Amino acid sequence: MRRFLPLALFAIVLVLSGAAPAGAVTVEKVVSPGGIEAWLVEDHSNPIIDMEVAFRGGASVEPARLPGLAYMASGLLDEGAGPYDSQTFQGKLEDMAIELSFEAGKDNFRGHLKTITDHRDTAFDLFRLALTKPRFDAEPVARIRSQILAVLAREQQSPDAVAALAWFKAAFPGHPYGVPTRGTPQTVKAITTADLKTYVARHLARDNLVVGVTGDITPAQLGPLLDSTFGKLPAKAEAVTVPDVTPKAPGRIDVITRDNPQSTAMFGQAGLKRDDPDWYAGYVMNYILGGGGFSSWLTEEVREKRGLAYSVYSYLEPLRHAGLIIGGVATRNAEMGQSLALIRDQWKRMRDQGPTPQELADAKTYLVGSFPLNLDSTTSIAELLVTIQVEHLGIDYLDRRAGLINAVSMADVRRVANRLLDPAALEFVVVGKPQGVTPAP
Amino acid sequence: MTNRVVKLGGILGLAGILATPLPAAAQMFNPTTYTLSNGMQVVVVENHRAPIVTQMVWYKVGSADEVPGKSGLAHLLEHMMFKGTSAVPAGEFSKIIARAGGRDNAFTAQDYTAYYEEVAADQLELAMKLDADRMHDLSFNQHDFDTERSVVLEERRMRTDNNPGALLYERMEAALFLNSPYHRPVIGWMREIERLTRDDALAFYHRWYAPNNAILVVAGDVQPKQVEALAEKYYGPIPRADTPVRDRLKEPEQVAPRRVTLRDPRVEQPALSRLYLAPSYHYGDQDLGAADSAYAIEVLAEILGGDPTSRLYKELVVKEGLASSAGASYDPTAWDYGTFSVSATPRQGVNLDKLQAALDKVLNQALSQGISPEEVAKAKERLKASVAYAKDSVETGAHVLGEALCTGQTTADVEDWPKRIAAVTPEQVNAAAKKVLDRRWSVTGRLLPETPRPGAKPLPPIESSREIR
Numbered sequence: 001m002r003r004f005l006p007l008a009l010f011a012i013v014l015v016l017s018g019a020a021p022a023g024a025v026t027v028e029k030v031v032s033p034g035g036i037e038a039w040l041v042e043d044h045s046n047p048i049i050d051m052e053v054a055f056r057g058g059a060s061v062e063p064a065r066l067p068g069l070a071y072m073a074s075g076l077l078d079e080g081a082g083p084y085d086s087q088t089f090q091g092k093l094e095d096m097a098i099e100l101s102f103e104a105g106k107d108n109f110r111g112h113l114k115t116i117t118d119h120r121d122t123a124f125d126l127f128r129l130a131l132t133k134p135r136f137d138a139e140p141v142a143r144i145r146s147q148i149l150a151v152l153a154r155e156q157q158s159p160d161a162v163a164a165l166a167w168f169k170a171a172f173p174g175h176p177y178g179v180p181t182r183g184t185p186q187t188v189k190a191i192t193t194a195d196l197k198t199y200v201a202r203h204l205a206r207d208n209l210v211v212g213v214t215g216d217i218t219p220a221q222l223g224p225l226l227d228s229t230f231g232k233l234p235a236k237a238e239a240v241t242v243p244d245v246t247p248k249a250p251g252r253i254d255v256i257t258r259d260n261p262q263s264t265a266m267f268g269q270a271g272l273k274r275d276d277p278d279w280y281a282g283y284v285m286n287y288i289l290g291g292g293g294f295s296s297w298l299t300e301e302v303r304e305k306r307g308l309a310y311s312v313y314s315y316l317e318p319l320r321h322a323g324l325i326i327g328g329v330a331t332r333n334a335e336m337g338q339s340l341a342l343i344r345d346q347w348k349r350m351r352d353q354g355p356t357p358q359e360l361a362d363a364k365t366y367l368v369g370s371f372p373l374n375l376d377s378t379t380s381i382a383e384l385l386v387t388i389q390v391e392h393l394g395i396d397y398l399d400r401r402a403g404l405i406n407a408v409s410m411a412d413v414r415r416v417a418n419r420l421l422d423p424a425a426l427e428f429v430v431v432g433k434p435q436g437v438t439p440a441p
Numbered sequence: 442m443t444n445r446v447v448k449l450g451g452i453l454g455l456a457g458i459l460a461t462p463l464p465a466a467a468q469m470f471n472p473t474t475y476t477l478s479n480g481m482q483v484v485v486v487e488n489h490r491a492p493i494v495t496q497m498v499w500y501k502v503g504s505a506d507e508v509p510g511k512s513g514l515a516h517l518l519e520h521m522m523f524k525g526t527s528a529v530p531a532g533e534f535s536k537i538i539a540r541a542g543g544r545d546n547a548f549t550a551q552d553y554t555a556y557y558e559e560v561a562a563d564q565l566e567l568a569m570k571l572d573a574d575r576m577h578d579l580s581f582n583q584h585d586f587d588t589e590r591s592v593v594l595e596e597r598r599m600r601t602d603n604n605p606g607a608l609l610y611e612r613m614e615a616a617l618f619l620n621s622p623y624h625r626p627v628i629g630w631m632r633e634i635e636r637l638t639r640d641d642a643l644a645f646y647h648r649w650y651a652p653n654n655a656i657l658v659v660a661g662d663v664q665p666k667q668v669e670a671l672a673e674k675y676y677g678p679i680p681r682a683d684t685p686v687r688d689r690l691k692e693p694e695q696v697a698p699r700r701v702t703l704r705d706p707r708v709e710q711p712a713l714s715r716l717y718l719a720p721s722y723h724y725g726d727q728d729l730g731a732a733d734s735a736y737a738i739e740v741l742a743e744i745l746g747g748d749p750t751s752r753l754y755k756e757l758v759v760k761e762g763l764a765s766s767a768g769a770s771y772d773p774t775a776w777d778y779g780t781f782s783v784s785a786t787p788r789q790g791v792n793l794d795k796l797q798a799a800l801d802k803v804l805n806q807a808l809s810q811g812i813s814p815e816e817v818a819k820a821k822e823r824l825k826a827s828v829a830y831a832k833d834s835v836e837t838g839a840h841v842l843g844e845a846l847c848t849g850q851t852t853a854d855v856e857d858w859p860k861r862i863a864a865v866t867p868e869q870v871n872a873a874a875k876k877v878l879d880r881r882w883s884v885t886g887r888l889l890p891e892t893p894r895p896g897a898k899p900l901p902p903i904e905s906s907r908e909i910r
Binding site for chain 1: 489490491492493523532535536539540541542543544559560561587588589590591592593594595596598599602603604605606706707708709710748749750755758759762765766786788789819822823826827829830832833834835836
């Protein structure tokens with residue numbers, strides 16, 4: 001075997017310890033000898049290493065005829081790879097207490113690896129095998145297929161899931177976002193081993209890869225591991241154009257009858273993508289409207305004043321090709337009409353009146369002050385590193401974030417509320433036997 | 442356990458952590474403990490990764506301490522604890538914490554009720570001031586009580602009545618516990634929650650809430666000395682009270698296996714599960730085995746159904762192809778009984794009788810042929826390895842220690858867990874299996890669509906609802 005001198009390892013260290021929100025967290029950009037980049041937060045207080053990865057694409061780039069393909073592939077990468085069949089591979093993970101898993105979402109295909117330092121090299125090697133040499137043997141393919149069919153059947157028992165599937169289907173006709181990420185029983189049964197191999201070969205590549213690492217590892221140790229783990233991936237993922245799309249939300253109310261004592265609703269309309277200049281204004285506005293738990297208007301009006309729900313909320317969902325503001329509520333059938341009317345009222349109130357200066361100030365205080373609470377485990381920090389990269393927020397994001405939120409003015413909030421919130425066009429899917437709710441096509 | 446707010450993302454995280462039997466390793470959490478003069482126990486776990494801190498106040502009272510006819514009272518009181526004191530108006534608690542950049546919540550289980558705040562380290566004093574205040578000065582009006590009871594009824598509909606799997610699990614527990622107060626669901630029976638009164642809640646509060654019946658757990662970027670001083674300042678002045686001694690009804694000898702079948706038109710995915718009565722870390726008897734056999738049962742659960750190479754998964758899912766998933770779990774953290782559970786989800790077209798026969802075959806084999814020393818050694822290693830992660834998050838140590846102290850354990854018990862697992866012998870595992878896997882002390886639950894159809898599809902493996910977060 002040819003020996004060569006290792007190339008210099010580039011470790012660009014950006015010290016972000018600075019003041020406020022990130023606290024003591026220091027993000028380092030590590031570029032391997034082979035040119036693979038990862039962001040790293042070193043933490044040697046426990047002998048644990050966590051790596052999170054994302055491949056841009058996810059379910060949105062799977063063939064239109066095969067919804068659920070990316071999800072099924074994600075379930076099979078750790079079910080046998082390279083020389084190891086499924087039971088051997090899983091046995092190695094268990095024996096060394098290595099966590100290794102994959103999950104496909106609408107926009108990204110994500111991977112998770114967590115290991116104690118002693119098993120670091122084995123863990124990264126198993127991750128490499130899973131990504132580059134998955135076996136897709138007949139037994140695990142049949143088994144994972146049966147598990148997904150069970151998941152789909154169980155989703156049909158869950159009013160939340162039923163409402164969400166129907167909402168996305170109606171909002172995104174003809175677009176990958178309208179298709180169930182986990183597929184349908186028909187498509188899941190139709191997926192072949194060849195389809196799975198093709199998805200992995202085309203969509204897990206170096207150019208759509210993002211890596212975040214946290215824990216007991218130095219840049220010098222991580223660099224070579226990046227090359228050995230990801231170096232064998234194809235250089236480029238297949239280009240698939242997913243069009244930008246605006247959700248169709250003309251103000252319909254769709255009722256799906258289920259013999260439940262309580263009706264469950266999902267509601268929403270067009271929101272903001274993550275790179276929208278109004279993102280931070282929208283984020284602050286939504287906190288006051290429905291994002292802030294007991295500090296939010298929806299909770300105050302629906303739960304605290306009237307006892308109509310245990311949970312009512314809204315949030316911004318920034319997909320890569322569409323922005324959404326969506327929410328949920330569950331209320332006994334007899335009063336569901338009242339809950340939906342109250343939600344529309346708050347939508348209107350935010351658009352027409354906006355919050356008080358105190359509410360705006362409180363929202364900003366919370367959103368800035370609570371951020372470090374997210375840094376409470378190696379996994380949560382590594383996930384944050386991936387999100388920052390996937391959304392192109394910049395390596396100095398942790399230092400800039402507080403300023404971006406504090407800069408949101410009342411005029412910004414009023415503008416974004418006026419731009420987004422249209423109570424008449426709010427789109428509802430209700431699952432249950434609601435009273436006082438008239439379906440509107 | 443049921444709590445005031447569903448934490449959407451957080452639920453599974455913590456449930457996952459607690460589903461693995463993970464109390465600490467020696468030097469794992471390394472807590473500092475002391476007791477205030479009024480009897481309140483204080484536990485500090487240092488973790489200096491980020492400048493954040495979690496304060497938890499655990500009360501040693503839960504749904505199993507309610508009196509018959511008042512089910513759901515412990516949980517409803519948990520909700521009312523946010524409804525005001527003479528210093529803090531109703532609904533303000535969470536807003537004050539939020540304005541300080543913090544989050545707060547609470548949860549109720551069979552043996553405890555806990556309240557917590559996650560805040561920046563320099564806001565610990567605020568959190569203490571607020572929780573100390575409501576420990577002794579709760580007051581709320583009739584209107585807020587009525588409204589909150591409606592909220593809890595909605596919570597019950599959402600968690601249980603809208604969910605056939607949860608409904609079956611509730612009825613299985615009711616069938617498993619013939620006499621123990623674990624018989625009733627933490628959230629309460631609908632018809633009893635509806636009849637709870639403001640006076641019931643206040644009486645329960647005055648009866649059980651006192652510093653000598655509470656445990657303060659503080660975890661994060663703090664120094665034990667600093668926590669001690671703050672705890673003395675805020676909790677120290679609260680007078681102790683005569684709280685009741687827990688003396689709960691116990692199970693009679695169980696002689697008949699029970700089967701609970703829920704047929705529900707909403708079911709799309711059938712499921713099979715079984716609960717066995719078992720000892721806990723704190724309670725054991727001649728029928729179930731001594732409390733210290735809990736460690737052997739943990740090893741047994743790992744071997745039978747802890748992961749994808751366990752016996753149940755390997756046989757039912759991989760080899761026989763009858764189930765899409767299968768597993769076993771054991772919850773030993775209880776003042777009274779623990780529960781050992783097995784479950785399987787049938788693949789499409791597999792009927793539950795056939796699946797149950799295959800499941801019983803695996804269990805019977807474990808009994809007749811025994812568990813090998815190699816399996817025991819491997820399972821012990823796996824359990825020990827899982828401990829490595831326990832120290833990673835700020836919340837885990839606080840939660841594990843608080844729960845242990847509310848269910849009759851000591852911090853030393855928690856810290857010794859790895860040693861006790863390491864000491865388990867194959868003989869102990871086999872003896873424990875014979876005690877625990879006794880059908881007479883069990884309930885088998887079957888979830889089915891209302892109209893039995895040939896080739897019906899597979900429900901979620903029943904998860905322990907000891908803690909519904």
